[in-house]
Amino acid sequence: MEGVYRFLLTTPRWWAINVFVLLAIPFCVFMGSWQLGRFEDRVESHRTAEEKVSEDQREAARPLAELLPVDKETSGEQATATGRYGKQLLVPDRELDGKRGYYVLTMLRTANDKALPVVRGWLPGDADTAKAPAAPTGEVTVTGALQASESPGSDGVSAAGGLPAGQTGAISAASLVNLVPYEVYDAWVTLAEADAGMTAVPAKAPQDTGLDLKAFQNLGYTGEWFVFAGFVVFMWYRLVRREVEFAQDAELGLTEELTSEPTEPADAAHEESKASASPTA
Known part of the structure; x- marks a missing residue:
């Protein structure tokens, strides 16, 4: 059975497929992890902003001019x-x-x-x-x-x-x-x-510090990238199985080789010409 899988390392086409899979999987995992990190950062930013709002309510008020322009610190x-x-x-x-x-x-x-x-x-x-x-x-x-x-x-x-x-x-x-x-x-x-x-x-809380649409987009992209990684593995497995099944069928003689130009035997052509030339009764 090991010989059936030799094509994975001996065929140029499969070398290209294997290299693509080996590069695509870590890339998808990296991008998914990065998007998950972005979502976690937004969750932490939301928590920090909510805590800051509560703390600001207990602080002494300051003149308006000292707090302008409004930013994430003064909001x-x-x-x-x-x-x-x-x-x-x-x-x-x-x-x-x-x-x-x-x-x-x-x-x-x-x-x-x-x-x-x-x-x-x-x-x-x-x-x-x-x-x-x-x-x-x-x-x-x-x-x-x-x-x-x-x-x-x-x-x-x-x-x-x-x-x-x-x-x-x-x-x-x-x-x-x-x-x-x-x-x-x-x-x-x-x-x-x-x-x-x-x-x-x-x-x-200030804008861009909460669990807004962007945060849930990051979470959705996380799932998409991990699904892509799984899809790459699945398709590679399907291609391998198809190649193995084709090789096994060939060993058992179940595949037919088609000739490009089929020819008729010369004898059959000669007999056909004689029949057409003979007189009818």
Whole structure:
């Protein structure tokens, strides 16, 4: 039986197949392991970001100017700012504790005449201007978790347009620039203690630090690469078995060799010509 498998080492075609298999399997395993490592890094990043949000809530608030621009280090930290409330907007389709509702977003105009978006709280149900409490008048000092501008279509942020007047789908300078008559900070704050009648909106971890679509894509790619490795082994085995079966059939004489130009015997041709030339009775 050992002689049947000699083709694996003596045939140039099988040398090429074997080299491909020996290179493809470790490559697939390496890529699968790398994608798995990326997924584990995102899981660890998510855990670290969640712990940081909890720690930031216990730290003393710092002036807004000291925390800008917002990055992964300053996102979630307690910030304080002083100014006067201005234009108020509603942010619909926001969930809190599994319930659908909306944010009450009010612009805080600071001393430099820039506006800081402040989420004063959350209310259940459909966005309703009549139900949203009016902002306090006069100069106020707010304290809350600093957040980076939202990106439409990510982490529950609506990307739909055509909202009614007085509403915005995302809390970002780009989304608010055409809705308010003053310059807007590229950041926002969610109050640590919501105004009366509303529920405080908890701070979120920075983007690209959670178990988002990219993380589960890494996990899916991990499975694909390991499946590819198994498929390469399976196909190599199938090809070997087919080659062995062909060789065994040849040894037993079960295969037929076809000739390229079959010829008729000369005698049969001669007899046929004689029959055609003889007279009929």
